[in-house]
Amino acid sequence: MSDPLPLPGALSSWMNASGFLGFTPPASSILTDRAGAFVTPAISKTPRSPARDRGLLEFPGGFLLHTGYPNEGFTKIIKQYAKKWSTLKVPVWPHLIARNGYECSQMVRALETLENIGAIEVSLPADAETSFVEEILQAALGELPLYISVPFLAAWQNWLDLFRLYTVSGIVLSAPRGDLILDDTIVSGRLYGPSLFPQLLEKIAAYQGCGIPLVAGSGIFSIEQGTMALQAGASAVQLDACLWQLSAPTSPSKS
Amino acid sequence: MKTFSVLIREIIPFGQVHRIDVTPTLPTVLRPGQYCLAFAPGTAQILPVSLYPCGELPDGLSLCGKLPTFWQEGMNLLLQGPSGQGFTDCLKARKLVIHATVSTLESRLYALAAQALQRGADVAWVTDQLSIELPPQVEVLKSADFLEAVAWSDACAVALSFNHITDFQQTHPFKPGELSKVELLLDAPLICGNTHCGVCSVETSKGWKLACKDGPVFRLEDLPRE
Numbered sequence: 023m024s025d026p027l028p029l030p031g032a033l034s035s036w037m038n039a040s041g042f043l044g045f046t047p048p049a050s051s052i053l054t055d056r057a058g059a060f061v062t063p064a065i066s067k068t069p070r071s072p073a074r075d076r077g078l079l080e081f082p083g084g085f086l087l088h089t090g091y092p093n094e095g096f097t098k099i100i101k102q103y104a105k106k107w108s109t110l111k112v113p114v115w116p117h118l119i120a121r122n123g124y125e126c127s128q129m130v131r132a133l134e135t136l137e138n139i140g141a142i143e144v145s146l147p148a149d150a151e152t153s154f155v156e157e158i159l160q161a162a163l164g165e166l167p168l169y170i171s172v173p174f175l176a177a178w179q180n181w182l183d184l185f186r187l188y189t190v191s192g193i194v195l196s197a198p199r200g201d202l203i204l205d206d207t208i209v210s211g212r213l214y215g216p217s218l219f220p221q222l223l224e225k226i227a228a229y230q231g232c233g234i235p236l237v238a239g240s241g242i243f244s245i246e247q248g249t250m251a252l253q254a255g256a257s258a259v260q261l262d263a264c265l266w267q268l269s270a271p272t273s274p275s276k277s
Numbered sequence: 278m279k280t281f282s283v284l285i286r287e288i289i290p291f292g293q294v295h296r297i298d299v300t301p302t303l304p305t306v307l308r309p310g311q312y313c314l315a316f317a318p319g320t321a322q323i324l325p326v327s328l329y330p331c332g333e334l335p336d337g338l339s340l341c342g343k344l345p346t347f348w349q350e351g352m353n354l355l356l357q358g359p360s361g362q363g364f365t366d367c368l369k370a371r372k373l374v375i376h377a378t379v380s381t382l383e384s385r386l387y388a389l390a391a392q393a394l395q396r397g398a399d400v401a402w403v404t405d406q407l408s409i410e411l412p413p414q415v416e417v418l419k420s421a422d423f424l425e426a427v428a429w430s431d432a433c434a435v436a437l438s439f440n441h442i443t444d445f446q447q448t449h450p451f452k453p454g455e456l457s458k459v460e461l462l463l464d465a466p467l468i469c470g471n472t473h474c475g476v477c478s479v480e481t482s483k484g485w486k487l488a489c490k491d492g493p494v495f496r497l498e499d500l501p502r503e
Contacts, residue, residue: 041472041474042469042472042474043472044471044472044473045473048472063473063474071485072475072476072478072485076475076476076478077440077466077476078466078468078476080323080324083323084323085323085324087474087476088476089474089475089476089478090475091475092475092478092485093475215323216323243323263323263324265472266324266325266468266469266470266472267316267318267322267323267324267325268280268314268315268316268318268325268355268356268357268470269280269318269355270280270282270318270355
């Protein structure tokens, strides 16, 4: 079975998830020769410092990551990377986090003027109020295809009518959130790992007919699993933490 | 960054972690304080682990770290590195003080002590309970003697968690002239191969840095006091 037709703003059904390849793609990864877009790490309007309680906690089948989405802010990032992005062989999907519609609008309007920007990906927190969701959608709607990234175990289906109203090009089912305990303290963060794959497939199967393309963006740890997600009804696949796994040597070892 | 295939020859308990001997060695020397990422393809391993130099072998490399339980002798590993910035002044010191704030980090400083002895330096290791076996030439001191030892030394290497820098600064009142002697090997999650995930971020006087790329060794004088 061949891959589905690429989504608007992409050249194939495969890409990286936000935050796993830095601000420019590496020379080689398991996505080389397959990627149809490059998704940037999270970009906010103003600089964000790392979370004070940042950390990584492993559990069987995955890990919890809490970073606070540190980044140098939209203006500095665009100044540093826009020229490089314009030369990439695949379109770029800037991943935006906005505190309000104004910030979102400012970033989206600026991105619309840049070369090789294929789409905008905006993340929504799991506990967002419906009014906030609508504010962001209004602000982000424009010339570029719009993808909404949601933690896939959150109740994002409550926003489907709004997504349809604002002609969202796709829903990125991204890392869910969870808690672990370290030194008697609850640590919250994003969850990654192959243990999430069955739950992701369940979501795809349940909502593939919702009328909005679904991007399988969590729990996929191999090309084979990505293919399964496409067969289950996803329109595209984003690989996350498996991109951090080392792949086959690029040069012979010294004897 | 290049990746190399190696074979696990031997796995030996080393204090609270393990020492792993692999063959062949890396084309570039792995200096104390630097690290390499290691991953066993085709296994249940999810994230690469960071390994630190322990010593060199005639036809391989000795590394230490917290290993996945399913790693076995005879298994193939992928190594990526050397990565990060290692110790600098500590590599040249004639009088070196070494200290790990927790015993799980002691093994990361072993190669530094071994190399210092090889060049004829005096080495003092400050600990109240040592978990690894040190060469007999190393003088072992109690933690109560730490500041006095730093005063004696040319350079001081400390291994600690990147979350405990403030605690360390508050419990160790160095004299202003001694801050420049201290290099910290920070224990932080080093997982993303320099793709800027940000989890290993360290605040310095020159802004936020990444332990995976700009560290994991930092100068104590470059870290702000809260």
